[in-house]
Amino acid sequence: MLKTVNLNYNYEDGKVALKNINIDLNKGNKIGIVGGNGAGKTTLFLSLIGYLKPDKGEVIFNDKKIKYNKKSLRNLRREVGIVFQEADKQIFYSNTYDDIAFGLRNLGYDEEIIKRKVDIIINLLNIEEFKDKPVHFLSHGEKKRVAIAGVLALDCKIIFFDEPLAGLDPSMSDNMINTMNNIVREGKKTVVSSHDMDFIYEYCDYVYVLNKGKVIDEGIPSKIFLNENTLNKANLKEPWLVKIHKKLNMPLFKNEEELYNFKRENIKG
Amino acid sequence: MLKTVNLNYNYEDGKVALKNINIDLNKGNKIGIVGGNGAGKTTLFLSLIGYLKPDKGEVIFNDKKIKYNKKSLRNLRREVGIVFQEADKQIFYSNTYDDIAFGLRNLGYDEEIIKRKVDIIINLLNIEEFKDKPVHFLSHGEKKRVAIAGVLALDCKIIFFDEPLAGLDPSMSDNMINTMNNIVREGKKTVVSSHDMDFIYEYCDYVYVLNKGKVIDEGIPSKIFLNENTLNKANLKEPWLVKIHKKLNMPLFKNEEELYNFKRENIKG
Amino acid sequence: MKKKYLVLIGLVLMFMPRYANAMHIMEGYLSPFWAGFWTIVSLPFVIVGFRKISKIVKENGNKKILIALMGAFVFVLSALKLPSITGSSSHPTGVGLGAIVLGPVTMSVIGMIVLLFQALLLAHGGITTLGANTFSMGIVGPFVAFGIYKLSEKIGWKKEVSIFLAASLGNLATYTVTSFQLAVAHAGASEGVMQLLVKFLSIFAITQIPLAIAEGILSVIVYNLISQY
Amino acid sequence: MISIALFANNSFIHLAIFSVMSIIVTIIAKIPIKVYFKMYLLPIAFILLSLIAFIFSISNNDITSLFSIKISSFFIIIREDSLIQAISLITRAFSTISCSYFLILTTPFNSLIKLLLKYKVPVLLIELTMLTYRFIFILLEEISKIYRAQDLKFGYNTMKNSFNSLGLLLRTLIVRMIKRYKDMIVSLESKNYDSQFYM
Numbered sequence: 008m009l010k011t012v013n014l015n016y017n018y019e020d021g022k023v024a025l026k027n028i029n030i031d032l033n034k035g036n037k038i039g040i041v042g043g044n045g046a047g048k049t050t051l052f053l054s055l056i057g058y059l060k061p062d063k064g065e066v067i068f069n070d071k072k073i074k075y076n077k078k079s080l081r082n083l084r085r086e087v088g089i090v091f092q093e094a095d096k097q098i099f100y101s102n103t104y105d106d107i108a109f110g111l112r113n114l115g116y117d118e119e120i121i122k123r124k125v126d127i128i129i130n131l132l133n134i135e136e137f138k139d140k141p142v143h144f145l146s147h148g149e150k151k152r153v154a155i156a157g158v159l160a161l162d163c164k165i166i167f168f169d170e171p172l173a174g175l176d177p178s179m180s181d182n183m184i185n186t187m188n189n190i191v192r193e194g195k196k197t198v199v200s201s202h203d204m205d206f207i208y209e210y211c212d213y214v215y216v217l218n219k220g221k222v223i224d225e226g227i228p229s230k231i232f233l234n235e236n237t238l239n240k241a242n243l244k245e246p247w248l249v250k251i252h253k254k255l256n257m258p259l260f261k262n263e264e265e266l267y268n269f270k271r272e273n274i275k276g
Numbered sequence: 277m278l279k280t281v282n283l284n285y286n287y288e289d290g291k292v293a294l295k296n297i298n299i300d301l302n303k304g305n306k307i308g309i310v311g312g313n314g315a316g317k318t319t320l321f322l323s324l325i326g327y328l329k330p331d332k333g334e335v336i337f338n339d340k341k342i343k344y345n346k347k348s349l350r351n352l353r354r355e356v357g358i359v360f361q362e363a364d365k366q367i368f369y370s371n372t373y374d375d376i377a378f379g380l381r382n383l384g385y386d387e388e389i390i391k392r393k394v395d396i397i398i399n400l401l402n403i404e405e406f407k408d409k410p411v412h413f414l415s416h417g418e419k420k421r422v423a424i425a426g427v428l429a430l431d432c433k434i435i436f437f438d439e440p441l442a443g444l445d446p447s448m449s450d451n452m453i454n455t456m457n458n459i460v461r462e463g464k465k466t467v468v469s470s471h472d473m474d475f476i477y478e479y480c481d482y483v484y485v486l487n488k489g490k491v492i493d494e495g496i497p498s499k500i501f502l503n504e505n506t507l508n509k510a511n512l513k514e515p516w517l518v519k520i521h522k523k524l525n526m527p528l529f530k531n532e533e534e535l536y537n538f539k540r541e542n543i544k545g
Numbered sequence: 546m547k548k549k550y551l552v553l554i555g556l557v558l559m560f561m562p563r564y565a566n567a568m569h570i571m572e573g574y575l576s577p578f579w580a581g582f583w584t585i586v587s588l589p590f591v592i593v594g595f596r597k598i599s600k601i602v603k604e605n606g607n608k609k610i611l612i613a614l615m616g617a618f619v620f621v622l623s624a625l626k627l628p629s630i631t632g633s634s635s636h637p638t639g640v641g642l643g644a645i646v647l648g649p650v651t652m653s654v655i656g657m658i659v660l661l662f663q664a665l666l667l668a669h670g671g672i673t674t675l676g677a678n679t680f681s682m683g684i685v686g687p688f689v690a691f692g693i694y695k696l697s698e699k700i701g702w703k704k705e706v707s708i709f710l711a712a713s714l715g716n717l718a719t720y721t722v723t724s725f726q727l728a729v730a731h732a733g734a735s736e737g738v739m740q741l742l743v744k745f746l747s748i749f750a751i752t753q754i755p756l757a758i759a760e761g762i763l764s765v766i767v768y769n770l771i772s773q774y
Numbered sequence: 775m776i777s778i779a780l781f782a783n784n785s786f787i788h789l790a791i792f793s794v795m796s797i798i799v800t801i802i803a804k805i806p807i808k809v810y811f812k813m814y815l816l817p818i819a820f821i822l823l824s825l826i827a828f829i830f831s832i833s834n835n836d837i838t839s840l841f842s843i844k845i846s847s848f849f850i851i852i853r854e855d856s857l858i859q860a861i862s863l864i865t866r867a868f869s870t871i872s873c874s875y876f877l878i879l880t881t882p883f884n885s886l887i888k889l890l891l892k893y894k895v896p897v898l899l900i901e902l903t904m905l906t907y908r909f910i911f912i913l914l915e916e917i918s919k920i921y922r923a924q925d926l927k928f929g930y931n932t933m934k935n936s937f938n939s940l941g942l943l944l945r946t947l948i949v950r951m952i953k954r955y956k957d958m959i960v961s962l963e964s965k966n967y968d969s970q971f972y973m
Contacts, residue, residue, distance in 0.1 A: 042445075043445040043446075043447060044415055044444075044445045146313060148313065170443075173442065173443060174439075174442060174443075174471075175471070176312040176313045176511065177312070177471060177512055177513040178511035180471075202444065202445045202449075204446065205516075242445065242446060242447035243446055244446040247519075250516075250532070250535075251516075251524070254536060255524070255526070255535075257524070263519070266523060266524075267523060
C-alpha cells in the first residue's frame with residue numbers, strides 16, 4: 008500500500024538525512040521504526056505523508072508514485088495520518104469536538120456525517136469524560152488522546168505515531184498501547200517510532216532499524232533484537248525478554264504473558 | 277540536611293496538591309520519587325527548593341526551617357539545584373559557556389573564578405567536545421548535559437532531576453545515568469523523579485512513592501517494588517528484575533550485572 | 546466545570562503583577578457616551594487593519610497561525626512583571642516591538658484581540674472600555690512607535706536608539722492618550738479638561754516614565770539577542 | 775446587567791448589583807471567596823491611583839473645600855462635588871467589574887465564540903480570536919517554566935540581572951515560537967488544512 012523506493016532526502020544545508028531507504032509498510036500491521044535521536048525517523052515519517060519531497064527516489068502509494076500537487080497529497084492524507092509527539096502542536100481549537108472535526112471539515116463533509124464520525128471516535132477513545140473541558144485544562148495523556156482522535160476521525164488506513172509513549176506514566180502508557188491495539192483490530196495499520204525497546208519488541212510485528220539515515224536492518228522483532236551487531240551499531244538496548252532469553256537460557260518469549268504461562272506450565276509439570 | 281515536616285500545599289483553586297508529606301533526603305544519596313502524572317512530584321520538588329510556599333508544615337534545611345525571604349532562599353538555592361525535564365526551557369544562551377556561567381554571574385562572582393568553576397564542570401561532565409558549538413546545534417541529550425552543568429556550576433550539594441531520561445534514546449540514557457553516578461561520587465546527593473521503573477529500581481537507594489499528593493510508601497527499592505499493594509495503588513509497574521524474581525523464581529537481583537554474574541556462577545557450578 | 550475555571554484564575558493570579566500600574570481604563574470608568582465614542586473612533590483603524598490581515602492570510606493561510614501566535618505573545622508579555630526603577634513592578638505593553646515587526650495597522654486588530662483577553666482573563670481593562678483602550682494601546686501607541694522608528698531610521702540613528710525611542714515613546718503615548726480619555730470623560734463644572742489632564746498625567750508619570758524607559762531597554766536587549774542568534 | 779450598571783447613576787443600584795453578582799459568583803458558582811476578592815486587587819490599584827486625581831485639586835484658595843492642606847501659597851483641597859463624583863465612579867466601577875467577573879467566571883469561552891458567530895462578527899476575526907486564546911495558554915505555560923528556571927538560578931535577584939534575564943526569556947520564547955509555528959504548519963498540512971478554521 009505505502010512503500011518507498013530508494014528514497015533520499017538531504018537537509019537544506021546538504022547534510023544527508025535519508026539515504027536509499029526502501030521500506031514497505033505491507034510487511035506488518037504494527038511496524039516499528041527504531042534508531043537513536045537524529046537517525047532520521049521523523050524525516051522518514053514526513054516523507055511518507057508527502058510533506059517532505061525526496062531529493063531522489065519515490066514514495067509509492069497504492070502502486071502509484073505520489074505526486075506533490077494538492078489533489079494527490081489530499082488523497083494520500085485521507086488514508087495516511089500522523090500523530091506527533093507533542094499534542095500541543097496539533098491541537099488548534101480549545102474545544103475538543105471542533106478539534107476532532109477539523110480534518111473532516113477540511114474535506115468538506117456534511118456536519119451531520121461529521122457528528123456521527125466524531126461521536127464514534129469519542130466513544131472509541133473514551134474521550135467522553137473530558138470532551139467538554141477546554142483543551143488547556145487537559146492532562147498530557149488526555150491531549151494525546153484528542154490528537155489521536157483527530158487523526159482517527161479521518162478514517163485513515165495507516166497511522167504514524169511519533170514517540171507515542173513519551174512523557175506518559177506507566178498506566179497511561181498501557182492505555183495508549185491498548186488504544187493502538189484497538190486501532191489495529193479495526194483493520195488499520197500503525198507505524199510507531201519509539202525509544203522504548205521493550206514496547207517495540209512486544210508491540211510490533213515488523214521492525215526497521217535506522218542509523219544515520221540508512222536502514223541497517225529489518226525483520227520481525229525476535230530476529231532484530233537477537234542481532235547484537237544491529238543493536239550495537241544503532242546504539243539500541245536489548246528488551247528485557249531478550250535479556251532473560253540470552254542470559255538465563257529461557258525460551259524467547261514474545262511478550263510477558265507468554266512468560267507467565269510458561270511459569271504456570273512449569274509449576275504444573 | 278533537607279527534609280519536610282507535614283508539608284501541605286494546595287493549588288490556587290483549593291485543590292490539594294501535597295498532603296502531610298514527610299520526607300527526609302538523608303535517607304539516601306540517590307533518592308527516587310515515583311508516582312503517576314499528577315501525583316505531585318514536581319510540586320514537591322518546587323516546594324523543596326522554596327519556590328512554592330507550603331500552606332502548612334515546613335521544609336527544614338540544615339536543621340532550620342526555611343524562610344521565604346530573598347536572602348534565605350538564596351542560601352538554600354546555592355546548595356540545592358534542580359534540573360528540569362525540558363532542556364530547551366532552561367538554556368538561554370546560544371553559547372554553552374555563557375549558559376553554564378549564567379547562575380554564577382547572577383551571583384556576582386569574578387570572571388576569573390567563574391572560568392575556573394565552569395572549566396571544572398565542563399571536565400566533569402565531558403562536554404569539552406561540544407562546548408564551542410552553538411547550543412541550537414546540540415542534540416537533546418547534549419543540551420540536557422549543558423543544563424546539568426549550569427546547575428552543577430553553582431556547586432549545589434543536592435540536585436533534583438525531573439524526569440532525567442525523558443526523550444533520551446537508549447545510549448543517551450546510559451550516558452545520563454553515568455553522569456548522575458559521577459555526581460554522586462563527587463559527594464553530592466541526587467533526587468530523581470521518573471516514569472521508568474527499571475531505572476528507578478537500579479539507580480536509587482531509597483524511594484518515596486507518591487499518590488494523589490500523599491506519600492503512600494517509602495523504603496529501599498527492593499522493599500517498595502515487591503509490595504504489590506503499593507504498586508497497584510500508585511499505578512506503577514514492576515521493574516523487570518522484580519518480574520523475573522517473582523515469576524521465574526530467580527533471586528532478586530539489584531541490577532543487571534548481578535544477574536550476569538549469577539549466570540556465570542551457575543555455568544561454572 | 547466551575548472547578549476548571551478556578552485553574553484558569555490560579556494561572557492568572559500567578560502571573561498578575563503584584564503592583565499593577567494599570568495602563569488600561571477599567572470597566573465602569575467611562576460613561577456609555579464615551580465608551581461608544583471611542584469605539585467609533587477606533588473602528589476605521591480596526592477595519593483597515595482587518596482588511597490588511599485578510600489580504601495577508603488570503604495569500605498564505607498559515608499566516609493565521611503566525612498572527613495568533615503574535616497576539617498570544619503580546620498577551621503573555623503584558624502578563625509579565627517588569628523590573629522598574631521605582632521598585633514596583635509592572636508589565637511591558639509590547640506595542641513598540643509589535644508595531645516595528647508587524648506594522649501599526651495590523652497591530653490595531655491584534656491589540657484589540659489582546660485587550661479583549663486582558664479584560665476577560667486578567668481583569669485588566671474592560672469590555673465596555675475596549676474601544677477606548679484599543680484607541681490608546683492598539684492605535685496611537687503603535688503609530689507613534691512606528692513613526693518614531695521610521696523617522697529615526699531616516700535620520701540615520703543607530704538601530705538600538707531607534708528601537709529604544711520607539712518602544713518607550715510608544716508606551717508613553719499610550720498612557721498620555723489614556724489620561725486624555727479619562728480627563729475628557731470626567732471633566733465637569735468644577736474642573737476643566739486641562740486641569741484633570743494635568744492631574745492624570747502627573748500621577749501616571751510617576752509610574753509610567755520609569756516603565757517606558759524599562760520597556761525601551763528591554764526592547765533593545767531583545768533586539769540585540771535576536772540579531773545575535 | 776452590565777449595561778444597567780453602566781447607565782445607572784445611582785450608587786445604591788450599583789452596590790446592589792455588586793452584591794448580587796458577588797453572591798452568585800461565590801455561593802452559587804462556588805468560587806472561593808479568597809480567590810474572588812483577590813481578583814479585585816488589580817482594579818483596586820487602578821481605582822486608587824485615579825482617585826487621587828479625582829479627589830484632590832490644587833487651588834489658590836480653600837473656600838469650597840471640605841478639606842485642605844496648605845503648601846506654600848497653594849492649597850491641596852478636596853471639593854464636595856468631586857468627592858460625590860468619585861464615590862459614584864467607584865460604585866459604578868465595582869458594579870460593572872462584578873458583572874464582567876460574573877461573565878468571566880461562568881461563561882465558557884466557546885459560548886462566547888458562538889455569540890460572536892451569532893452577531894455576524896467577521897469569521898477571520900473569530901478565527902484569530904480563537905487561535906489566540908488557545909496559544910495564550912501554551913505560551914503562558916512556556917513562559918512560566920522558562921521564568922522559573924531563570925529565577926532558580928538567581929536570574930531576577932538584581933535589577934541588572936532581571937533585565938538580562940527578561941531579554942533572554944523573550945528571546946527563548948520567540949525562538950521556540952518560530953519552531954512551534956513550523957511544526958504546526960506540518961501538522962496543519964497533514965490534516966489537509968485549506969486556510970480555514972471551521973467552527
